Every structure is written in C-alpha cells, then in structure tokens.
Amino acid sequence: MAEFGEAASSNIRDESRHAVRVIADDAQAIAVAHELAGRLAQGAAARDTERRLPHEEIEWFSQSGLWAITVPKAYGGAGVSFVTLTEVIKIIAAADPSLGQLPQNHFGLVDVIALTGTEEQKKYFFTQVLGGKRFGNGFSEKGTKNVLDLKTSVTRDGGDYVVQGTKFYSTGALFADFVPVLGLDSERKGWLAYIPKGTPGLTVIDDWSGFGQRTTASGTVVLESVRVPASHVLPAHRVSDFPTLNGPISQIIQAAIDAGIAKAALDDTLTFVRSRSRPWIDSGVERASDDPLTVREIGHLHIQLHAAEALLERAARVIDEIAAKRETTEDDVARASVAVGEAKVLTTEIALLAGEKLFELAGTQSTLGEHNLDRHWRNARVHTLHDPVRWKYHLVGNYYLNGVKPARHPWN
Incomplete structure (x- = not known):
C-alpha cells in the first residue's frame, strides 16, 4: 500500500x-x-x-x-x-x-x-x-445510496475553502499533480476543489484491488480539513445546471477506452490463432486459421468492432458539430448524449465479447498464465462497470419513443 x-x-x-x-x-x-x-x-x-x-x-x-x-x-x-x-x-x-x-x-x-x-x-x-501537469480525481464514494449521493463537503472559510471527506475509485489520483475533489456546499451544490499534491490533509492510498484495470491505482483519497484557496475551486454544478457537453465528453472517452480494449483482444486472438492454435479434428484443415468456423467467428468480431468504431466516430462528430456552435441548447446535449449512448452500447459489448471469444478460438493453451491473455476480458469487465450499459438502451429508447431527454450528469 x-x-x-x-x-x-x-x-x-x-x-x-x-x-x-x-x-x-x-x-x-x-x-x-x-x-x-x-x-x-x-x-x-x-x-x-x-x-x-x-x-x-x-x-x-x-x-x-x-x-x-x-x-x-x-x-x-x-x-x-x-x-x-x-x-x-x-x-x-x-x-x-x-x-x-x-x-x-x-x-x-x-x-x-x-x-x-x-x-x-x-x-x-x-x-x-x-507544462505537463496531470489531474487525477476524487469524485465517487463508497457506501452511499447512489453515485450522486455525496458526503464530502466543500465549505467556504474566509478566503479559502475547506474540504472534508473520503473518496474511492480515484483513478489517476496517485499519479496526479492536482487531485480535483467533488464536494457539496450547505445548499447541496457541487464544487470542484483542484487540490495540489502534497497539500496538508490530503492522502492518496494505493488500495485498489480490482481484478481488471489493475494498474490504474483507483483507490482511496482521504481529505482531513484540507484548505484550498478560492482560486483553485470551481462551480462544478454549472456543468449540469446548464446545457453543456461535459457529460457526453466524459462518456465518449469511456467508450473509446472500451473500443481500444476490444481491438487489443482481437489482435491477440489473430496472433495466437495464426501461430499457436490447432485446428479441430473434424475441420479437415491443417491450420487453425483455415478452420471455417473460426474464420466465421473472426469475421463476426471484426464486423462488431467496426460497427462500434463507426458509432463512436459518429458520436464524436455530433459533439464536434455542437461544440462549434456559439450556444449549446438542451436539445443539443440530448442529441449528443444519445449518440454517445448508442456508441457505448456497442463498445461495451464488443470489448466483453472479444475478450471472451479469444479463448474459444485460440484454444486451451491460450489460458496458460504465461500468456496473461485473460487481462483483456478482466479489463473490459471492470472498466465497462463504470455505469450500467442496460441503462443506455433505456436512454436511447426513451428518447426516440417518448421524446424524453437524458438527465444531465457525468454518466450521460
């Protein structure tokens, strides 16, 4: 630790x-x-x-x-x-x-x-x-009713703010030059305090034990009466109180990570099948790469990956189009959230599928610890839990069927 x-x-x-x-x-x-x-x-x-x-x-x-x-x-x-x-x-x-x-x-x-x-x-x-400085994060907390039920407080005290609380899932905080911490004031409005590394009362603990994304150090941040100058505190509530693209931007980065995981898993599948796997005895072929059922599955995986990548690029173009406008409307944000939600469904599904299919197509030898190929599925499984993809289906369907705009928050 x-x-x-x-x-x-x-x-x-x-x-x-x-x-x-x-x-x-x-x-x-x-x-x-x-x-x-x-x-x-x-x-x-x-x-x-x-x-x-x-x-x-x-x-x-x-x-x-x-x-x-x-x-x-x-x-x-x-x-x-x-x-x-x-x-x-x-x-x-x-x-x-x-x-x-x-x-x-x-x-x-x-x-x-x-x-x-x-x-x-x-x-x-x-x-x-x-100049190369990095932001980590201190957003989420354990043991609360939901992700927006925060116990951390950000309180004005003279010319400073005082931050008190405990965070978890703090990806990047251990490597950060500033640890931005989200807390609530007395009116339950959210504020972000960009706390410099080494500030008295700020402790970042490497206690992340997730079986995937193992080297993100997404552990605990403890804040004990941390004093932060007003110059380092921003009104985070405004990114949701008003129509902004902050939510879709946060989500499209999540989807891009999953697309990358899927690509890595599929690349390793191709390498292993070509170089190490054996064909099934009933296939009548000499090489695993000529097995017609394996060929079919590889084709299916590539189609799914390319579909996910196409929706990801489409969603990014929607965000770019809206970002170029002088003013962002509620309709704009809804359209961006839905486009990103559609992409996130497919990037989630292909990341998990590619990680699982790797072993079916590469064969038993691919499960040996010396190859560590299970990291692809582990990474996909852990990262895609950031927010439930089942709610993306609901978000998209509710928008098209009932005209309901997605709620504005970092997960939409």
Whole structure:
C-alpha cells in the first residue's frame, strides 16, 4: 500500500521531468499517439501480472503532450476535435488500457475549467496542463445510496475553502499533480476543489484491488480539513445546471477506452490463432486459421468492432458539430448524449465479447498464465462497470419513443 502526503513543488515541471512537447494540431496528436503506443505496449502484460504501477510510463505519456491536446487554442493548446481525442484514447488503450484510462477524468476536468473557470483560472490551469501537469480525481464514494449521493463537503472559510471527506475509485489520483475533489456546499451544490499534491490533509492510498484495470491505482483519497484557496475551486454544478457537453465528453472517452480494449483482444486472438492454435479434428484443415468456423467467428468480431468504431466516430462528430456552435441548447446535449449512448452500447459489448471469444478460438493453451491473455476480458469487465450499459438502451429508447431527454450528469 502506497500513499502520498508530502509537500510538492508548485513549478510547472518537476526537476525530474524533461521538457514537455506542445502538440500543434490533430494530425500531430494522432502521430504521437501511435508512436507512444508502441512504447507503452512493451511490458503492458507484465505490468498487469505484477501489478506494477506505471510511474515511468505515465511520465512518457504526459511529456508526449497528449494530456494537453484539449486545451483551447486561445490558451496555447491544440484544441483538437473530439474525433481526434477518441482516436488518441483508442490507440493508447489498445496498447495498455490502464494507461488509456488514467487521463479519462483529466480531460473531463479540463473541460470543466473551460466551462466554469474565471479567466484567471483558465490561464493558470491551462498553463499548468501545457507544462505537463496531470489531474487525477476524487469524485465517487463508497457506501452511499447512489453515485450522486455525496458526503464530502466543500465549505467556504474566509478566503479559502475547506474540504472534508473520503473518496474511492480515484483513478489517476496517485499519479496526479492536482487531485480535483467533488464536494457539496450547505445548499447541496457541487464544487470542484483542484487540490495540489502534497497539500496538508490530503492522502492518496494505493488500495485498489480490482481484478481488471489493475494498474490504474483507483483507490482511496482521504481529505482531513484540507484548505484550498478560492482560486483553485470551481462551480462544478454549472456543468449540469446548464446545457453543456461535459457529460457526453466524459462518456465518449469511456467508450473509446472500451473500443481500444476490444481491438487489443482481437489482435491477440489473430496472433495466437495464426501461430499457436490447432485446428479441430473434424475441420479437415491443417491450420487453425483455415478452420471455417473460426474464420466465421473472426469475421463476426471484426464486423462488431467496426460497427462500434463507426458509432463512436459518429458520436464524436455530433459533439464536434455542437461544440462549434456559439450556444449549446438542451436539445443539443440530448442529441449528443444519445449518440454517445448508442456508441457505448456497442463498445461495451464488443470489448466483453472479444475478450471472451479469444479463448474459444485460440484454444486451451491460450489460458496458460504465461500468456496473461485473460487481462483483456478482466479489463473490459471492470472498466465497462463504470455505469450500467442496460441503462443506455433505456436512454436511447426513451428518447426516440417518448421524446424524453437524458438527465444531465457525468454518466450521460
């Protein structure tokens, strides 16, 4: 079990970090993602087996400039499209889905700053992100009635705020330079306190024991009377009180991670069937890759993956179209939520199916621990539990049949 609570430097770059690349445009973001994915894929299976946290790899990731690609152009960032963002996440998640998940909340938090921050807050935090700083998260809690039933408080005290509570599922917090914590004020309105690493009273504990996404360190954050300056606190309630795309953006990143997991599982299926699997005795063929029933299943998996990827790209284009408008309406947000919901259904289903079919098609040898191929299904099963896909079917059907707009929150 590991934790941090020591004082941290406020410099944009720690002395241990190298210069951070600033990505200029969408094309460079995609190119850098492919380049980085090749490095991250090496050792990904071993990191999962050993549950070795990717401290070095996450430095490569943030130094690549990819964590800053959604910083608006007006503040020095690339301001890439959501089509590009989802493609970047897919590429990284296919190499190592734990690393693909680590910036998931970071990008949503960058969007919160863009939507609700003052001009001074935008300049400060966007500069930090462009310099390689990472946001973790302190959103969810255990033991409450539902995900929106929060016990953590954010209370104004003079020129500061005081944060008190305990969080779990805190993906990225252990690796973060700022741990944004969601809490409620006396009127039950949500506020996000962007707490610098090392702030007195902030403790991040590595106690994540999930059987998948094992190196995300999605454990506990404890907040004991943590004082945060008002300059680091943002009105999170505004992203749901008013029509914004924050929910669809958060969800499409989730879907992109699952698409990446599916791609990795299918790629490993092809490699194993071609190189190690044996044909079934009744097939009459010499190679497993010529078994007609195996060929049929591989075709089906690819069709399902390509359908999921097509809906994912379509949803990203819907978000891009709406984001380009001067004002976002309730109808816009509903349309984006439904488009992302449709994509999330298929990315969830293909991630789970590809992880399970791998063993059926590759055969018994593929279950040996030395291959660690079960990590694909484990990762898919754990990550797709972020919110129930059965409710996506309801969301989509209720919209088309009854004209009911989805509720506005981070899970829609």
